[in-house]
Amino acid sequence: MAFGGKTVLASVSLDIAPGSVVALLGANGAGKSTLIKILSGVRTDHGGQVLVSGEPAALQSPLAARRLGIQTVHQRIGEGIVPGLSVAENLVFEELAQRRGNPFLDGRRLLARAREIQSALDLGWSDALLRQDVTELGISDRQLLILARALATRPRLLILDEPTSALSAAEAERLFALVERMRDDGIAVLYVSHRLGEIDALADRLVVLRDGRLTQDQARPFDWDRALRAMLAQEQGAGTARPTDGNGGTGDVAVSLRGVPLLPGSAPQDLDIRAGEVTGVVGLLGAGKTELARGLFGAEPFTEGVVELDGEPFRPRRPADAIRRGVHLVPEDRHADALIPGWSLARNISLPFLRSLSKAGLVSHAKEDRQGRDTIERLGIVARDEHSTVEQLSGGNQQKVVVGRWLAESPRVLILDEPFRGVDIGARRDIGRRARALAADGSAVVVLSADVDEVLEVADRVVVLAAGEIRLDAYGEDAERDRVIQTLSASV
CATH class of the missing domain: 3.40.50.300 (P-loop containing nucleotide triphosphate hydrolases)
Known part of the structure; x- marks a missing residue:
């Protein structure tokens, strides 16, 4: 089927x-x-x-x-x-x-x-x-x-x-x-x-x-x-090579969490997210990864602990607060939380940044269309043009639109929650390349997924979450597939 x-x-x-x-x-x-x-x-x-x-x-x-x-x-x-x-x-x-x-x-x-x-x-x-x-x-x-x-x-x-x-x-x-x-x-x-x-x-x-x-x-x-x-896990040899150009934990800390419970009743967690690398967070449903993403974005604010962004207090009460500080989220459910049916590709992309595209309260459609065209070219979106509605695109290209939206204005921190869900291998690799390129330019990128291979394909560092707790935090050879899976299985 x-x-x-x-x-x-x-x-x-x-x-x-x-x-x-x-x-x-x-x-x-x-x-x-x-x-x-x-x-x-x-x-x-x-x-x-x-x-x-x-x-x-x-x-x-x-x-x-x-x-x-x-x-x-x-x-x-x-x-x-x-x-x-x-x-x-x-x-x-x-x-x-x-x-x-x-x-x-x-x-x-x-x-x-x-x-x-x-x-x-x-x-x-x-x-x-x-x-x-x-x-x-x-x-x-x-x-x-x-x-x-x-x-x-x-x-x-x-x-x-x-x-x-x-x-x-x-x-x-x-x-x-x-x-x-x-x-x-x-x-x-x-x-x-x-x-x-x-x-x-x-x-x-x-x-x-x-x-x-x-x-x-x-x-x-x-x-x-x-x-x-x-x-x-794929069969041995089936995956792509691990990234090798991350900073290995020596980059500047972009986001710092101290004493933050990710789930109700779970133990407080400490986590640093560094600029210049892709941090991959692996966890099954209920592990706390979506709560981590939404908390950082202000969609479901953390109720305890201390969070800092570039050394300054960071407690967004709503997504607009996070966006102003350069923290962007590609949400888990693109249909419910990211795309507006009936709107064009360009308009969906411009939505969070209308202020920068406006003058005297009026949106410049020329700027909006140019931003849409740039996103099509940058992410290789297959669409007739920037005026195509999102319903006319395949699932993989819809996901590229959502990712491209948050790349339209360079983020300090980009969080991608299940970014490869429902997309083919080509779209998955295109999105992965954009995440790597953004990290290479100095942003902090967080990729959250339940799929081990998706994370290993793109991340410099792997964090394993289970029941709201960090069970593994490792780079390079210390984050090989076998160890990640063993950590997950040990949480049963």
Whole structure:
């Protein structure tokens, strides 16, 4: 199965037995989301076959999948609730949607059914809360609502996609107990998570996807070193040469962090980010790397510790504060946080710097267009011209637009959070070259990624994060692939 010329799944065969918990592990872009969409009836153009209880199943829609006993709790919580309806109505929503002349339109019967559904998770919500609009629930309670609704159907297969991402430790423990109970009741569970400790505690079996292929299938006890190699590392000799022109830790400190917790409840961390080199930060989901990036950019300000930029206090309360000091961020999700649909390439690039392109409050479109043309040429963006809308570009070229935006005015610090996600090898190398060139000109560059090889390809220095803590900080030979992966596996 391929999208835009890129193979996302290649002859994947996977059996999930009743009463088992199978963990699915893979880096970003490995094909996990596509596999989930096939099983849940969202994607039908795959050319493969799905068997349910040994019989071919036509999963032509999410409703068809649910009727066959396949329930999916997706990672994006907002897609699972209906604003404007009450908590109770959301709990019974699937039953409401599938019945005509619905008896649940009787408020008392609807409330009684909602109580039954929430009891599966022992939520203990009061009738007053059940009558509230669902948007009044916090994000963790919304996650629990979606889980309770999925369990109300007694599924054959329950797919949980990063189910603890919005849960507290106590709520996660409640979920783990529920997963174990489902296994005992004969329900099959496909558990998708980057949190290795959860997988180690819950799963009977572990499968790994990389580049759309199943690269590992293990039963307990798991060999985490082998699993992480299958997930993150290319074969020996497959990667590109490591950069050799960094300053090896002797450059000026651009950013200094002292006593800064990266995650709630995690230990305070110290970190220096130096000018003239690319610092690569490796970590899986929940490691704290996105929190580091957003904290430095002022999108989610640090609440404790001391941060300095070029020896001066640096506590941005909003991104505009960081931009004024020359700290730029290429965010993890380019669609949600970086690009404006319908706008031209030139306008998307100029957005953070309109003041420098304006006179008397009026934007100079000539300057804006020239900046767009310069970015196209500098990063090799494939586009008709600077007036092309971002939707007309490929994923890799969209990412180049986002990177090019923050290079339009030379930054003191450039932070790239998962900059290679969803881009081909050509775009990946173009972006990597620009990051190296910027560091060579004296800027501090930080590249954050869950993919070991992506970081090793571009970074002078490698920092490994796990659970909000720095587990490795090394240059050159001390940051070889084996040591990075061993550090990650030791954090399980």
